[in-house]
Every structure is written in C-alpha cells, then in structure tokens.
Amino acid sequence: MSPTIPLSWYLVFAAALFCLGLFGMLARKNMVAILMGVELMLNAVNINLIAFWRYLYAPDLTGWAFVAIVFTAAAAETAVGLALIISIYRRRKIVVAEEANTLKG
C-alpha cells in the first residue's frame, strides 16, 4: 500500500455520497428532504473537484474557481427552493412533492 491516500479513495467516497443523495432525492416525499438530497449530491461533486485538483492539477487554481461557483449555486438554489416550499405551504398547506402538481395556486 502506498504511503499516501490514493485518489481512488476520494472518488469512491464521492460516488457513494452522490448515490445516497440521488436516492434521497428520488425516494423521499417531503420537499425539504428532497432538497437535502440535492445538497448531498453537490457536496459529492465538490469533493470530486477538490480531489482532482489536488491530485492532478495542484498548483493551478481552476478547480478552486469551479468549487466556488458550485458553492454559490448551492446557496442560491437552497434559498430560492426553500422560499418556494414555504410559499407553497402557505397557500396550499402541503409539503409533499407529489401533491404539489398544479402550477396555479
């Protein structure tokens, strides 16, 4: 075994985290829980980006710029998503995704 952690460990970990997040997104009923699944997937993507940066492109900082954009997109997505969920809840008193199937409240 090599003295340092090989890249594969991080990639397998990120794949497992991504699959768990996708499972949560597909299987959960509550819209907030679906958003939590999306957060797990975005975290897996960030782990992958940082791992590839560290192992393959270390001094160049393009990977960091990508991760910063992913962070921004995740923050924006959560803020707007939760505002939408709370707005739907206020109008129709539902939080289950399959009941929110009409666009006009």
Place this chain on the structure above:
Amino acid sequence: MTPMHIVFLIVAAVTLFAAGMVVTTRPLMHSALWLILTLGGVAVLFAMLDASFFAVVQVLVYIGAIAILVIFAIMLTRHIAEDTSPQHNKGWWLPLVGMVVLFVGIVVGLSQWSGFETPLPVLPAEANNLVLFGQALTSPDSYVIPFEVASILLLAALMGAIYLGTEGKRGKK
C-alpha cells in the same frame, strides 16, 4: 496504513453513515441534524485535501447558512410533515436498486481508468493558494467574469427569495 489512512477511513465511515441517516430517518428534524454531521465530515475531507479555505467556507456557508435555512423550513412546515406518516414514496426500493447499480457502475468504470490509483503529489512549499486564488478571482486574465456572474446569481436569488417570502403581505395591500 499511515495515520492519514485511518483518519480518512473514520471520517468517510462517519460521513457516509450520517448521509445514510439523512435519507432514511423518519423525523425530518433528525435528518437535518444528520445532514450537519455529513457536511462537517466533508469539511474535514476538504482540509485533508489541502483546501483549508473550502473547509472554512463549508462550515460557514453549508453548516452556518444552508443547514440553518433547512431547519427553519422544517420548523415552519412542521404541522403537515407529521413524523409518523411514511416519509418515502411507495416505490422507494426502485431508486435503491438503481443507486446500487449506479455506484457499482461508477466504481467499475473508474477502476478501468489509468489515473485511478494516482498517489498524492507533493505541493510546492512556497505556493500560497489562498493569495493566488484571491488574485485570480479579481484578475481580468483569469476568473473575474465567473466571479461577477456568481455575484449576480446571488443577487438574483436574494431578490427571488424576498419576492417569494413577502407574497402574503403584498396580497393584502
């Protein structure tokens, strides 16, 4: 087996267990608390990958802001999200099988790749990533456009969230 391997294995096991609890526990509030543990584990991995800046940002943005927002949303919608009703769709086993297949597929596909077992390269000692990153984000030669686009995205999200959040009040006027 160096200490780094052991730390990685412990952190990865705790993080994956917490992620599993996020997608399976019934009370949503417990899910949100497990999510905080998962995000903390990811922050530790960022620190292990010499990206300490993103470890700090992970704690500030994800744990400090996003997890708190999620907890707020759960508390505001609590009456409907009864902890006793089923929290998963009826056909939940189908995505489970799909995800196991996807995970095995990703791992097998990656193991064919020649760079899969790349050992850790040594970072040049004099490189100060944080200073270089700050300069790159404001330099027209590198990432100033993505940086500005990200700030516009945040501004749009801010306006959208305020618009949606004050909907009831505007209707009464």
